[in-house]
């Protein structure tokens with residue numbers, strides 16, 4: 001197909017006709033270091049997501065979780081860094097079906113998340129939503145969406161509500177490299193910039209949309225420039241380095257809070273597992289995955305720094321690991337033993 | 353405490369597999385994420401990853417062992433600091449503490465594996481009632497619906513260079529549900545085209561190509577995502593012939609899995625049969641058997657109108673006999689009498705037929721002789737076949753997975769009231785999905801779908817038994 005070959009616009013394409021100087025795709029050259037507390041916080045949060053996801057994968061293998069199960073392993077630094085840049089419980093978050101990590105960093109209870117994965121009554125949606133559909137109004141987490149790209153307009157609407165109410169809250173709207181090609185994304189960009197809505201578009205570029213690599217689906221593979229024609233500033237961020245994510249998040253959130261409108265962060269990341277539990281991931285080489293794991297793992301990076309700076313010993317880290325494992329094992333046990341929803345639930349919550 | 357590694361399942365329905373290869377040996381250290389073994393099922397090879405850290409104390413199942421049951425202990429890991437030899441001789445840990453390794457990988461990315469397992473033959477012996485065109489002595493070959501759909505597309509593409517396939521993951525990935533398997537290899541990337549995730553855009557683009565005279569087959573990964581594109585389907589594809597006074601039309605097929613799969617929740621489980629059947633300018637086909645899938649898809653591709661071709665993920669793995677006929681094309685718009693009977697007319701289509709066939713068999717044992725009609729096409733609807741049957745039986749029950757209000761059953765009831773009122777001996781009853789979004793929980797999902805018992809009860813109600 002000619003379409004695939006006649007690709008125009010690459011990272012090195014000149015940025016002629018840019019509307020504002022703010023539109024740039026440069027990556028900050030250096031990253032501010034984290035304090036000891038920040039490093040420890042990031043380490044534990046990322047570890048919790050990783051262990052939770054590994055456990056979820058295992059429970060899927062046991063037949064305790066059904067349907068789809070999209071794991072977040074490898075992408076942990078994205079949500080942890082972004083969460084460190086917002087006010088938890090006040091600023092809103094919305095994302096796609098690859099949502100377990102987003103819920104955990106928002107402070108949602110691992111037991112409730114896992115019980116939703118197993119479809120039990122103490123799950124966040126009483127077992128009626130499943131892995132792709134969980135919400136917490138308390139934590140300002142608006143889901144979980146199974147329709148690729150749909151959360152982008154919804155997130156823009158959450159930001160609209162902030163502006164309407166004249167508060168200074170910001171909405172983090174996460175979506176993937178594949179979702180970035182949906183039409184409603186650009187309809188939303190236009191309105192967001194037109195009305196200066198406080199929304200950070202966090203594009204989690206993990207290089208693949210199911211089996212399609214970015215270069216096979218996108219004419220413009222520099223996602224940070226996807227807002228150029230609307231004058232929305234954007235930048236690329238190393239999504240394997242939690243410090244870089246936090247720094248970029250700080251900047252973007254400050255921009256929004258100051259009433260300057262939307263901001264795009266293209267966060268370059270990688271998913272280690274298949275798209276969902278049933279994807280053999282034949283579209284990429286094992287070496288590619290192994291190289292990411294060995295050389296760029298977000299958790300290992302923090303771990304190495306903690307040890308190097310003497311902020312934690314091997315024993316301390318083992319202790320953290322044991323604590324995290326206990327949280328996750330408890331969640332798994334809870335979610336395994338919690339009863340299914342009462343059958344009367346079939347007929348509730350359809351309309352108010 | 354030593355940690356057991358259990359044989360993992362890819363899905364709730366996988367029962368056993370072959371342990372094809374160990375990638376670690378006794379005494380090796382492992383940590384989370386290490387691949388320790390490969391397992392084969394009939395669908396795919398998958399890797400087993402360690403989730404815990406420690407040393408492999410013992411491999412309990414030899415490489416190459418077949419039929420290893422899910423949740424069997426396949427290895428024991430001694431946690432760090434534990435005595436490896438003691439761990440190796442340890443008794444099985446309690447089930448709750450057991451840690452099966454995580455499983456990766458059956459056939460399709462977005463396909464919950466449960467629905468992919470080949471269904472051991474069809475639920476009951478299904479005889480594809482010979483369509484009139486099938487000559488005596490034709491041989492039948494057992495074929496899955498998946499293969500039949502692929503064969504139909506391949507045959508039509510060989511026949512007509514204007515036919516092409518477009519959709520998400522249809523080419524290199526070979527289809528999210530493997531319907532387009534092998535097509536890229538045979539027809540090349542000019543004709544089997546992977547799209548970005550932009551349903552509204554490519555449905556419109558393909559409709560434009562159809563207006564220019566090409567014959568696109570648009571695959572929606574599932575029809576749930578066609579809602580992103582429904583404006584182009586209805587406003588552009590369906591209405592242009594009329595709006596242009598007959599000058600232009602869109603010879604296009606929109607196809608893909610429709611309806612509930614298994615445990616994929618509300619946004620991924622809905623039946624669009626009645627939605628599309630509402631639209632003048634469209635044809636709507638919903639095959640049940642593999643033979644109908646093949647013969648009707650070929651017809652749909654040749655049809656000069658936009659055709660909505662609603663498949664079903666659960667049926668993809670079902671096998672049926674397909675006649676071995678050069679160029680097997682079936683007429684769109686004709687229902688098929690699946691089983692002749694005299695007491696009551698049961699009308700269904702698509703996956704609804706799985707409930708209807710079982711119920712009809714069960715009722716036969718109880719002395720109720722049902723006539724079972726498979727509509728196959730919903731627009732144009734072959735109401736005449738239904739009316740003829742009801743004139744004989746005086747009763748009718750409809751079966752479908754969609755919601756009750758304005759369902760296909762509602763429409764049939766209204767048609768019968770209008771056109772066969774004098775022949776009815778009982779109200780027409782419909783068995784449908786429950787009037788709720790699809791819940792995820794296993795117990796609720798089961799309740800939300802129709803079941804065989806409900807069909808049996810409805811038939812008994814209209815026959816006053």
Ligand SMILES: Cc1ncc(C[n+]2csc(CCOP(=O)(O)OP(=O)(O)O)c2C)c(N)n1
Nearest residue numbers: 098146147148176177178179208209210577
């Ligand atoms: C509208 C729509 N089209 C298609 C799908 C099927 N689908 C689910 S996830 C996915 C890939 C999305 O990739 P990306 O946006 O990069 O997110 P990632 O999975 O990498 O996190 C596709 C095609 C869907 N759920 N919704």
Ligand SMILES: [Mg+2]
Nearest residue numbers: 176177208209
């Ligand atoms: Mg992606």
